[in-house]
Structures are given as structure tokens and as C-alpha cells.
Amino acid sequence: MNTALIGIIGGSGLYQMDMLSDAREHDLDTPFGRPSGIIVTGRVHDVPVAFLPRHGRGHGLIPSEVPYRANIHALKQLGVRYIISVSAVGSLREEYRPLDVVLPDQFVDLTRSRAGTFFGDGAVAHVSMANPICAAVADAVARAVNELRATDDIRLHRGGTYVCIEGPQFSTQAESHWYRGMGGAVVGMTNMPEAKLAREAQIAYATMCMVTDFDCWHPREPHVTADMAISNLMRNAERAQHIVAAAIRLIGTETPCSIAHDALTCALVTQPASMAATTKQRLALILGIEG
Numbered sequence: 076m077n078t079a080l081i082g083i084i085g086g087s088g089l090y091q092m093d094m095l096s097d098a099r100e101h102d103l104d105t106p107f108g109r110p111s112g113i114i115v116t117g118r119v120h121d122v123p124v125a126f127l128p129r130h131g132r133g134h135g136l137i138p139s140e141v142p143y144r145a146n147i148h149a150l151k152q153l154g155v156r157y158i159i160s161v162s163a164v165g166s167l168r169e170e171y172r173p174l175d176v177v178l179p180d181q182f183v184d185l186t187r188s189r190a191g192t193f194f195g196d197g198a199v200a201h202v203s204m205a206n207p208i209c210a211a212v213a214d215a216v217a218r219a220v221n222e223l224r225a226t227d228d229i230r231l232h233r234g235g236t237y238v239c240i241e242g243p244q245f246s247t248q249a250e251s252h253w254y255r256g257m258g259g260a261v262v263g264m265t266n267m268p269e270a271k272l273a274r275e276a277q278i279a280y281a282t283m284c285m286v287t288d289f290d291c292w293h294p295r296e297p298h299v300t301a302d303m304a305i306s307n308l309m310r311n312a313e314r315a316q317h318i319v320a321a322a323i324r325l326i327g328t329e330t331p332c333s334i335a336h337d338a339l340t341c342a343l344v345t346q347p348a349s350m351a352a353t354t355k356q357r358l359a360l361i362l363g364i365e366g
């Protein structure tokens with residue numbers, strides 16, 4: 076089903092895309108369960124896209140409950156080859172301020188209780204996560220921000236490490252200082268294992284982070300609360316949609332190559348012929364084989 080080229084995963088505060096034309100709802104199922112909610116496909120600048128709110132439309136899922144595998148699988152079912160993920164994050168650096176946009180290029184995964192792979196049950200693969208972000212997708216978002224700067228004074232930071240915690244509690248001050256010490260730029264709760272699964276599904280992935288707070292390390296700024304994060308994200312939600320729409324136009328025109336698109340070429344250890352029929356069936360779409 077090649078319904079969509081680009082998938083948008085909306086995070087906290089971004090539950091729908093207003094600029095979508097020809098909208099159609101998809102209530103999909105996957106071998107890994109149901110996605111977070113209805114996926115809406117449509118066109119933005121005439122590019123076919125799919126929008127999925129990560130926490131569900133009414134924000135009913137904590138980060139540990141988000142069905143990351145089903146979300147990525149469902150987007151793959153719709154034909155998605157590029158994902159722009161939108162996320163609220165806490166800043167770990169003085170110069171990354173609330174309402175700034177950050178395009179991280181690395182992750183540290185501190186999550187503990189999430190299904191983090193499509194593989195297992197007699198199918199072994201080890202994809203490279205050395206460069207977890209697709210530079211071409213991140214470039215498109217950066218260029219989109221630059222275009223919009225003509226009318227909007229957006230502060231953009233390229234690069235930096237997103238530290239992903241399990242949540243749903245925010246961090247202790249000791250943890251926040253530890254993330255800073257390990258070189259973290261922003262902290263969030265959702266981009267892992269999302270980015271890993273996108274890589275296994277050979278979908279090019281980039282995350283657009285909207286800074287909502289200074290977590291709890293800063294000596295003069297208030298400690299993060301959910302209200303603070305959501306209200307700052309709401310202030311930025313329209314801007315986020317404009318950036319995403321411009322990035323969609325660029326990616327849709329250029330359809331860039333990505334290392335992600337061949338991620339399984341050097342990663343698959345078990346040959347499909349050696350897999351159990353049920354495993355092969357479950358992985359058919361991911362491996363691009365007959366089920």
C-alpha cells in the first residue's frame with residue numbers, strides 16, 4: 076500500500092496536522108499489535124504523508140506504553156520511507172532555550188522496559204545505529220527552518236545528543252547533572268526505541284525537538300512540570316507544523332537516498348530460509364519477503 080511517502084509522528088502537543096488535504100483515516104493492525112491510534116493520510120504540498128500522534132489523540136499513553144513497533148510497522152504498511160518525529164524535550168544546555176528547535180544527531184538510550192526490536196523468535200539481525208539520524212531528512216528540516224526565518228524568528232540548533240529516559244517521572248537533579256556530564260544536549264522519553272525500529276524497518280528517521288524547559292539542572296530556571304512542557308509546546312505547535320510542511324515539500328521533491336534504506340543489507344544474520352514460517356510471516360514486510 077504505497078499511500079504515503081513521509082510519516083509524521085506527532086509528540087506532546089501535536090495531535091493533528093491542520094495542513095493535510097484529502098485526509099483519510101486508517102485503523103490499522105500489525106503483527107506487533109495496534110498503533111497508538113488512527114493514522115491520517117493525506118497530502119501536504121501535494122506530497123503523500125501519514126500522520127500519527129505518538130501518545131494517541133487524547134494523549135492517553137505514557138512513553139512506556141507507546142506501541143513503538145506497531146507504530147513503525149503501520150507507517151511501513153502505508154509505504155512510508157521517511158519519518159519526521161516531533162518531540163518536546165528538556166534542555167541540558169544553557170544556550171538551548173524554551174521554544175528553540177533542536178535537531179539532534181545522536182541518542183543515548185536509558186530506557187528499560189520497551190520492546191526494542193522487530194527481531195527475535197529465530198530471526199537475528201543487528202543494524203548499525205552509529206549514525207541514527209538521517210542527515211538528509213534533518214537537512215530538509217533545517218532548510219525549512221531557514222526558509223521560515225524570513226517571517227519568524229526561529230532559533231535552531233543542529234546536532235547534539237538526545238538522552239532518552241524511561242519516564243514517566245521527570246529526572247532527579249542528580250540524573251539531570253549526569254546527562255549533562257555525559258554530553259547530553261536534550262532529554263526526552265520517546266525517541267528510543269522509535270529511532271532503532273525505524274532503522275530496522277529501513278525508514279530514514281530524523282527528530283525535530285522543541286525545547287519546552289530546562290529540566291531541573293539549571294540554578295536559576297524553574298524545574299520542569301508537565302504543564303510547563305505542554306504549554307510551551309502549544310505555543311510552538313503552529314510553528315512546528317509550518318516547519319514540518321516545508322520539510323515535507325523539500326523531501327517530497329528530492330526523495331533523498333539514505334543509509335537507512337539499506338540498513339538490513341549487512342545486518343541480517345539468519346537467512347529467511349532458516350526462519351520458522353510464523354517468524355517469516357511476522358517479519359515479511361520488514362524483510363521485504365513473501366509471508
Ligand SMILES: CSC[C@H]1O[C@H](OP(=O)(O)O)[C@H](O)[C@@H]1O
Pocket residue numbers: 085086087088129130138161162163164242263264265266301304305
Ligand atoms: C508532557 S512533557 C513529557 C512528555 O513529552 C515528551 O513526549 P514527546 O516526545 O512525545 O513529545 C516527553 O518525551 C514525554 O513523553
Ligand SMILES: Nc1ncnc2[nH]cnc12
Pocket residue numbers: 163164165166240245246262263264287288289290291299304
Ligand atoms: N525535562 C524533560 N524530561 C523528559 N522529557 C521531557 N519532555 C519535555 N521536557 C522533558
